[in-house]
Amino acid sequence: MPKWGMVIDLDKCTACQACVVACKQENNVPSGHLDDAAKARGEVHRDHDIFWMRVLTQAKGEYPKPEIEFLPRPCQHCEKPPCVSVCPVEATYRNEEGLVLQRYDRCIGCRYCMVACPYGVRNFNWHEPEYPMPQALSPAASVDSDGNGRGPQPRVRGIVEKCTFCIQRIEEAKRKAQAEGRPLKDGDVQTACMQTCPPTAIVFGDLDDPNSRVSKLRTDRRAFRLLEDLGTNPRVTYLSEG
Amino acid sequence: MATETPQPPAPNRYEATWWRLTPKTLALMGLLALLGVVVLGSTWLQQFRQGLGVTGMNQTALWGLYVVNFIFLIGLSAGGVIVASGVYVWNATRFKPLARIAEILSITCLLMAMVFIMLDLGRPDRFMNLLLYPQIQSPLIWDFIVITIYLLIAGGLLLLSARRDIAYASQLQVSGMDMARKTFFNVASGLLGKLSPARAEKMLRYLAMAALPGAVLIHSVTAWILGLVKAHPDWHTAILAPLFIISALISGIALLLVVAILCRRFQRLPIPDESITGLGKILGWTIPVAFYFSFAELLTTIYGQEPAHVHTLEVMTVGAYAPVFWFSMVVGLLVPFLILIVPKTRTVAGVGIASTLVVLGVFAKRVDILLPPLMHRFLPYPPGVYLPTQVEWTLMASVWAFGALVFLAISKIIPLAEVAGETK
Numbered sequence A: 001m002p003k004w005g006m007v008i009d010l011d012k013c014t015a016c017q018a019c020v021v022a023c024k025q026e027n028n029v030p031s032g033h034l035d036d037a038a039k040a041r042g043e044v045h046r047d048h049d050i051f052w053m054r055v056l057t058q059a060k061g062e063y064p065k066p067e068i069e070f071l072p073r074p075c076q077h078c079e080k081p082p083c084v085s086v087c088p089v090e091a092t093y094r095n096e097e098g099l100v101l102q103r104y105d106r107c108i109g110c111r112y113c114m115v116a117c118p119y120g121v122r123n124f125n126w127h128e129p130e131y132p133m134p135q136a137l138s139p140a141a142s143v144d145s146d147g148n149g150r151g152p153q154p155r156v157r158g159i160v161e162k163c164t165f166c167i168q169r170i171e172e173a174k175r176k177a178q179a180e181g182r183p184l185k186d187g188d189v190q191t192a193c194m195q196t197c198p199p200t201a202i203v204f205g206d207l208d209d210p211n212s213r214v215s216k217l218r219t220d221r222r223a224f225r226l227l228e229d230l231g232t233n234p235r236v237t238y239l240s241e242g
Numbered sequence B: 001m002a003t004e005t006p007q008p009p010a011p012n013r014y015e016a017t018w019w020r021l022t023p024k025t026l027a028l029m030g031l032l033a034l035l036g037v038v039v040l041g042s043t044w045l046q047q048f049r050q051g052l053g054v055t056g057m058n059q060t061a062l063w064g065l066y067v068v069n070f071i072f073l074i075g076l077s078a079g080g081v082i083v084a085s086g087v088y089v090w091n092a093t094r095f096k097p098l099a100r101i102a103e104i105l106s107i108t109c110l111l112m113a114m115v116f117i118m119l120d121l122g123r124p125d126r127f128m129n130l131l132l133y134p135q136i137q138s139p140l141i142w143d144f145i146v147i148t149i150y151l152l153i154a155g156g157l158l159l160l161s162a163r164r165d166i167a168y169a170s171q172l173q174v175s176g177m178d179m180a181r182k183t184f185f186n187v188a189s190g191l192l193g194k195l196s197p198a199r200a201e202k203m204l205r206y207l208a209m210a211a212l213p214g215a216v217l218i219h220s221v222t223a224w225i226l227g228l229v230k231a232h233p234d235w236h237t238a239i240l241a242p243l244f245i246i247s248a249l250i251s252g253i254a255l256l257l258v259v260a261i262l263c264r265r266f267q268r269l270p271i272p273d274e275s276i277t278g279l280g281k282i283l284g285w286t287i288p289v290a291f292y293f294s295f296a297e298l299l300t301t302i303y304g305q306e307p308a309h310v311h312t313l314e315v316m317t318v319g320a321y322a323p324v325f326w327f328s329m330v331v332g333l334l335v336p337f338l339i340l341i342v343p344k345t346r347t348v349a350g351v352g353i354a355s356t357l358v359v360l361g362v363f364a365k366r367v368d369i370l371l372p373p374l375m376h377r378f379l380p381y382p383p384g385v386y387l388p389t390q391v392e393w394t395l396m397a398s399v400w401a402f403g404a405l406v407f408l409a410i411s412k413i414i415p416l417a418e419v420a421g422e423t424k
Helices: A018-026 A034-041 A082-086 A112-116 A167-179 A192-196 A213-218 B023-050 B065-089 B093-120 B139-161 B163-171 B179-193 B197-227 B240-267 B273-304 B307-317 B322-341 B348-374 B390-411
Strands: A004-009 A054-060 A067-073 A092-094 A100-102 A202-206 A236-239
Touching: A004 A213, A018 A054, A018 A192, A082 A092, A082 A112, A192 A202, A202 A213, A213 A236, B023 B093, B023 B390, B065 B093, B065 B139, B065 B197, B065 B240, B065 B348, B065 B390, B093 B139, B093 B240, B093 B273, B093 B390, B139 B163, B139 B179, B139 B197, B163 B179, B197 B240, B197 B348, B240 B273, B240 B348, B240 B390, B273 B307, B273 B322, B273 B348, B307 B322, B307 B348, B322 B348
Parallel strands: A004 A236
Antiparallel strands: A004 A202, A054 A067, A092 A100
């Protein structure tokens, strides 16, 4: 059984946002709502935009040596996810491969999981999601054990959605490997953000395989994880000379 | 006992008039129904159709006015029941004239809280999922279970304590009462009449004993919805539940006093002055406990200087939420405390003013507990803002109108004071 994990090398990241765009296309993440855009121009900006992958920025240092730091932020896919235990209807769960997933059809939209997530990776559909070009929707599909669509499946208003580590690509790679009669090997699964990253800052793979690139990078001396003190055990590791 | 026919009471007294639906009462109920049913329903439908994006809530302020009201109302409900069950458990006869109002208020507040939590859901149409796929680890499910049990206890408490009045009302040959209520009185008194007086008294005592820890539990669980979340450090403290309980107690007593004074004034309810000023004195001496809990929390935060805690504290006391914080501390606690402990100002009017301030102050406290900690984020997200929209204000006002309607309607079925007299 694979244990999926990710390593993001912040020393390589150029904050080009390609991962953000690739994620939006791959997973049919709705574009911003026109109402919100108007509000942002006019009165108060209310953050209603949905990002499964988002690049956070933080200014550091003082003049004359100001610095800005970038942090690409997918779901951390915690081994002890605080979001899962608070969900009143088990709409979010952690599967046997360690992916934290969302059941779109069961979520009642209470947003408790979003309140409980210390990383802020979860998103709520504040409006009916708009897909301006339905013909351009990603056809990639994933179905859970109850037969409900997940991952790129188009959403409805009033529910929570989040990064799945591109579960549809994981399933596709498994199908392919099975058809060819071989086990999955390192590099078979590439998440959309990893595939598109120009400086190859993002690496995805199986943490159970000691020879995979993620496993090796995870023991790098530059490695750290976000908010480690909270005891969530994220499956995303960052590298930084810091 | 049951064979003697009750004497019709003197006209114009509460005992004789409580059930009457005067044109004034009907007009008020109509107005409340317009706001609390029609406006509530249509605005809610609009919010459901367009999505919660029509509210001021957003990616940072994930919860807003609806959850503030939910927490506030659970507290009011718990506070009311603590007073009512205190009367039955310790036989505090001085406050018996207030017990009935406390029971009806606590049921009303619970119903309002349930409406508010429904308003907050993105998919209220999937509410049944709470019954179909409950996840017992979730504090929201604990709350759901506790609220349901508590509603049953509060309902039982009300019916049992009002059993003599119900029997009395069914025996009274009042002309002009509508069929619906006549039927209710006959059925209810028939059912309650099967209990022997001694048995009913015993059941009432047991229920009151269960209601007391129940009231503490229901508000603790509500506090734990926030307090068990480690993503927001200012919630994640052990003092949160005790702090909620003490705010619940003072706001519940204060609301009870405000409503009692209003009912006394407008419905000629026979409540002696001493009941009101006596409870006002208790309220006054409970306020320092609230101060103490807040102080313990602030001292720990200030002495520890942990960045996340300090940041939230700044937002609360000198930042965007400073007016709310200082209002709750000074106008909502300090001023009423002074009014209530000085014997000269502890008149019925003084208690009324102080209690109103306490209710408003605790509401402000709920805003302060929910929003600044919620809006703290560990990772460098852009700072969030929360300004409730007109939809939220409209829905909030209409749920309060709905609550007033429920209270008024119950008070026309079950009298706010014992009308049957002491027949033992």
